[in-house]
Amino acid sequence: MPVVTEQTTDWNEWHDAYARPGSGLGDRLEAVRTHVRRRLDDLAPGPVRVVSACAGDGRDLLGVLAERLDAERVAALLVEYDGRLVAEARAAAQHLPASVEVREADAADSDVYGASVPADLVLLCGIFGNVSDDDVRATVAAAPQLCAPGAEVVWTRHRGEPDLTPSIRRWFGEAGFEEVAFVAPPDALWSVGVVRLLAEPRPLEPGRHWFTFVR
DSSP states (O other): OOOOOOOOOOHHHHHHHSSTTTTHHHHHHHHHHHHHHHHHHHHTTEEEEEEEOTTTTTTTHHHHHHHHHTTTGGGEEEEEOHHHHHHHHHHHTTTSSEEEEEEEEOOOBBGGGGGTSSEEEEOOOTTSSOOOOHHHHHHHHHHGEEEEEEEEEEEEOOOOOOOOOHHHHHHHHTTEEEEEEEEEOOOOOOOEEEEEEOOOOOOOHHHHHBBBBBO
16 A cells, blocks of 8 residues: 555555455455466466555465466566555565565555566556545556556456446556456446556656555
């Protein structure tokens, strides 16, 4: 998670909800992992660079890497602001054959990514439901700066009213992406989107701050 102006959410407790039956987060996590697995398979046997913004404890990516025999192909940067979540992610990553850096920093700052992009897979999970609509749009517009040619972005957003996901899907299209998948179970409010960059990637702009958490 990034810096917030007035924090009202305990993000460690929020992540604990993954283990609670009926929270929905477990199902969302598995949907994200499914597309991480598919992307790694699609790029096999070559190397893969991954960037995860607001990575939390990294269980989406790290959980997939822990089950793969070819994890050494992956070089990943996980960016997280909360120190306890950073420590948990580092503990989970230390025994993996993949090259994983877990950086304690504000994932909204473009300078954090300088040496780790362009990436083949970008995870923007747990962000769009916690920032303003304008910041969502700004982050989507900036996403090509994190991407290699043909890169995929996995993103998440709840569909509570007012449902912003139709606008997010359109904004990704306007930013040069095509939709690969949109998972939105009819009996739940969570959704997972996957898009692929068709346009040319853009150079990373230094000194940019893309979003601020508002809860």
